Amino acid sequence: MNSGIIQSVRGMNDILPTASETWRYVEQTIHEVVALYGYGEIRTPIVEKTELFSRSIGEQTDIVEKEMYTFVDRNQDSLTLRPEGTASCIRAGISHGLLYNSTQRWWYLGPMFRHERPQKGRYRQFHQFGVEAIGWPGPDIDSEVISLGHALWRALGLVGLRLEINTLGSLESRRQYTDALKIFLSDNYSDLDEASTFRLDQNPLRILDSKDPNTKALLSNAPVMGDYLTAEDKAHFDLLCRQLDILRIDYHINNRLVRGLDYYTGAVFEWIVPGEGSQNSVCGGGRYDNLVQQLGGSSTPAAGFACGLERLINLVEEQQNRRQSDAVVDIWMVLLGESATLTGHALAEDLRRKGMRVICNCGGGTIGKQLRRADQSGAHYAVIIGDKELESNAITIKGLRIAEEQSGIPLEKAVDFLDAQLKNVTTSR
């Protein structure tokens, strides 16, 4: 590469026209599914005060410790490009007074930023679709957000996603469990891998999903969260499981499932794709009953999830075999000469007003050249305007997908004529 060429920032990708078609398809499907569940869209700023994320996600998480895009602005405020969407939603809900003695069903979709080493399914600017259901304490809302995700996979024609669920319990039961786990792990300190010894003080629950073989082996004898749950925690989780049964959504209880963000409480879940390597988590979420209060609101229960668009689109491409293509047009105007160009552009506007998709040949060229471009564009018809047509005040049309050519179509009848022709061919308009 020439050193004078400016490249995009590492891990931040361009989505070119051929690929954006799949993105639009996925986004439109999301719009349809959230509408079915009555969720409203919320759009929050991409930049927030750094404190919002450090307080909600947790100081000792990887995200806050080493992955945030943080900078000081001209007012000396510390700002951060959002690494996830939930904190902003709750901040917005609190500051607009929408969460007080009230309930909300929201969804969002947009770019997020984390400074990690890029690899397949993981980028520094990536996109998340997420939902937040705020104000309901019971497991009915947990199963609702899970089934919303499930509905999306179905609408996208995706198969093979595996739902794993767990419960982290309420604050008290989690504290008791954490204490027991700490004692157990401290007693077996020498068997822990290095990263886990570091987490022992800060965030012992995260040791549970360690991938180190020795630590994994050790954990098979460790205390289990299930034994520390209060009766209430248990009832909530059991009811969630029963609701999933009734909805006929298959799930697997994974008592090692721990989320990487500190605000989660109670039921948590993750949709994973077996065999997709380590970036196999397409969607993760759960309850966060303390977050609203933690960010200065009144105590309000909530649940939600976030779904990685790049990973989802990856699956769509693998499973759906969708053809990627540039925009296709109905009509290509072949224009021979200056006055033909003027006439042709005017006719094109009339055609577009009728809803036909039209490209006018630009840059001149012989009729052969222009027809070649017309053919390659994927258009159904070429409209030819040259000296002959101008003389008789008519146009010539030529089918590009079927053998058909007609000349002498009066200019004033051209719009209706082409409209009728196009209705005979299947278009994706």
Place this chain on the structure above:
RNA sequence: GUGAGCGUGGCCAAGUUGGUUAAGGCGCCAGGUUGUGGCCCUGGAGAUCGAGGGUUCGAAUCCCUUCGCUCACCCCA
């Protein structure tokens, strides 16, 4: 942050026991066909072989440095 692999025209690439003009395909342009596309044929343009340095009579090829991309670890969506 750690490790591995890879950087050759716009794109896909062959070529790496060092040897003269760096294959081929796609795309692009022109012509065969001066108002008729696809298929075919012919010709053409387009490369400081990622960058910098070194070894050598000679480097895409060997050595060093550096940048970039990809994948994996870690972590997460």
